[in-house]
Amino acid sequence: MPRIHFHQQLAELKDKLLAMAALAQQALESAVDAYLQRDKGLCKYVKQNETAINTAERGLDEMAYELLAKEQPMAIDLRFILAVIKINGDLERIGDQSMGIARRTKEILALEEIELPVDFAAMGEYAGRMIRTAIQALLDGDARLADSVREMDDEIDRMNRRAHTDLLKLIEEKPQFTQQAMKGILVAKNLERIADHAANIATDVIFWIRGADVRHELSMSMD
Amino acid sequence: MPRIHFHQQLAELKDKLLAMAALAQQALESAVDAYLQRDKGLCKYVKQNETAINTAERGLDEMAYELLAKEQPMAIDLRFILAVIKINGDLERIGDQSMGIARRTKEILALEEIELPVDFAAMGEYAGRMIRTAIQALLDGDARLADSVREMDDEIDRMNRRAHTDLLKLIEEKPQFTQQAMKGILVAKNLERIADHAANIATDVIFWIRGADVRHELSMSMD
Numbered sequence: 001m002p003r004i005h006f007h008q009q010l011a012e013l014k015d016k017l018l019a020m021a022a023l024a025q026q027a028l029e030s031a032v033d034a035y036l037q038r039d040k041g042l043c044k045y046v047k048q049n050e051t052a053i054n055t056a057e058r059g060l061d062e063m064a065y066e067l068l069a070k071e072q073p074m075a076i077d078l079r080f081i082l083a084v085i086k087i088n089g090d091l092e093r094i095g096d097q098s099m100g101i102a103r104r105t106k107e108i109l110a111l112e113e114i115e116l117p118v119d120f121a122a123m124g125e126y127a128g129r130m131i132r133t134a135i136q137a138l139l140d141g142d143a144r145l146a147d148s149v150r151e152m153d154d155e156i157d158r159m160n161r162r163a164h165t166d167l168l169k170l171i172e173e174k175p176q177f178t179q180q181a182m183k184g185i186l187v188a189k190n191l192e193r194i195a196d197h198a199a200n201i202a203t204d205v206i207f208w209i210r211g212a213d214v215r216h217e218l219s220m221s222m223d
Numbered sequence: 224m225p226r227i228h229f230h231q232q233l234a235e236l237k238d239k240l241l242a243m244a245a246l247a248q249q250a251l252e253s254a255v256d257a258y259l260q261r262d263k264g265l266c267k268y269v270k271q272n273e274t275a276i277n278t279a280e281r282g283l284d285e286m287a288y289e290l291l292a293k294e295q296p297m298a299i300d301l302r303f304i305l306a307v308i309k310i311n312g313d314l315e316r317i318g319d320q321s322m323g324i325a326r327r328t329k330e331i332l333a334l335e336e337i338e339l340p341v342d343f344a345a346m347g348e349y350a351g352r353m354i355r356t357a358i359q360a361l362l363d364g365d366a367r368l369a370d371s372v373r374e375m376d377d378e379i380d381r382m383n384r385r386a387h388t389d390l391l392k393l394i395e396e397k398p399q400f401t402q403q404a405m406k407g408i409l410v411a412k413n414l415e416r417i418a419d420h421a422a423n424i425a426t427d428v429i430f431w432i433r434g435a436d437v438r439h440e441l442s443m444s445m446d
Contacts, residue, residue, distance in 0.1 A: 012278060016275075019245070045358075049241055
């Protein structure tokens with residue numbers, strides 16, 4: 001099997017991973033918008049998006065396993081393909097968590113609309129930036145960038161804890177809004193889990209790069 | 224060929240279109256962020272994203288043409304597949320326009336940083352909402368929603384004209400910033416073109432639905 005063909009396949013694997021990442025990002029953004037705008041249509045969009053994510057995940061996994069089976073890749077490429085498989089799983093679970101937000105949203109539509117003391121938009125944007133940065137670290141083979149994603153995770157943990165505290169306080173003070181506050185706690189938790197998956201992706205990127213020992217020895221150009 | 228298999232393929236075609244749309248959205252968002260934050264790394268991301276878009280476009284086209292050739296779909300499904308092929312092309316060109324923004328961004332990195340009197344973030348968000356709404360109209364088979372996208376196009380035309388006027392005025396008043404202003408004019412134009420493609424997508428959705436005569440006669444469940 002000529003080496004150039006293998007590198008074409010690796011490039012295609014990378015393209016498929018980018019499509020998967022784009023779907024996960026869209027799921028997150030649409031879910032947060034759906035929640036903030038109480039938009040039922042957007043909830044449906046998130047659901048359809050999730051089906052697309054599952055299809056994309058299967059396609060990517062199949063390609064990765066075929067590459068492993070047929071090409072017997074060398075150490076660095078092997079670690080790259082293994083990283084892609086793991087990242088693929090994390091992206092799929094970002095889709096799941098986004099579906100969780102969409103489900104919460106559908107539930108709150110039946111409830112009186114109140115404003116919660118949580119900046120969900122900021123949490124969503126932050127989590128989205130973590131996903132994008134983690135994928136960028138993969139594309140650039142940049143371990144330091146991947147490290148920065150893991151550091152970002154602390155901030156969203158703080159945001160989540162604060163949301164939790166503030167919403168429990170709201171329940172104490174205004175028990176009539178208990179249901180809305182509980183949904184808010186779950187949505188904040190979903191967002192925190194999404195950020196966790198982004199941090200996992202960053203860890204996989206580091207596993208791949210560190211396995212390569214030095215960056216410029218990568219046998220594969222990611223450009 | 225059993226009908227159920229054909230409907231599975233249509234569902235997969237829809238999933239691939241959603242992945243393509245997600246990539247186009249990510250290209251737009253990353254390009255606008257790259258421009259606003261003068262971020263070279265994000266420019267690279269847009270470029271790699273564009274490669275992924277081209278791969279996804281080919282895959283989608285191949286599947287659509289294969290369906291046309293093998294399945295001889297009936298009128299309403301035929302129109303759906305034709306709409307998908309056209310929408311696919313518009314999404315690919317949204318990727319191209321986003322690359323245009325990334326190229327402008329790389330050029331301005333060499334120039335002195337100045338603030339331009341244009342709300343590029345708002346234009347980008349507006350164009351992004353148009354894309355998402357057009358795709359949602361396709362998924363829901365909702366001609367009225369598609370119509371609303373075409374109406375949104377007027378607003379972004381206005382934003383673009385205003386950007387054009389304000390930036391020409393800036394050049395008159397502060398000719399030392401001519402280059403930055405010219406890049407700004409081009410970026411606004413890229414965003415306006417992206418919105419045009421979203422409006423094209425909406426038109427294709429209407430073509431598909433109107434061809435179906437009445438909505439609930441659709442032979443395919445988009446749920």
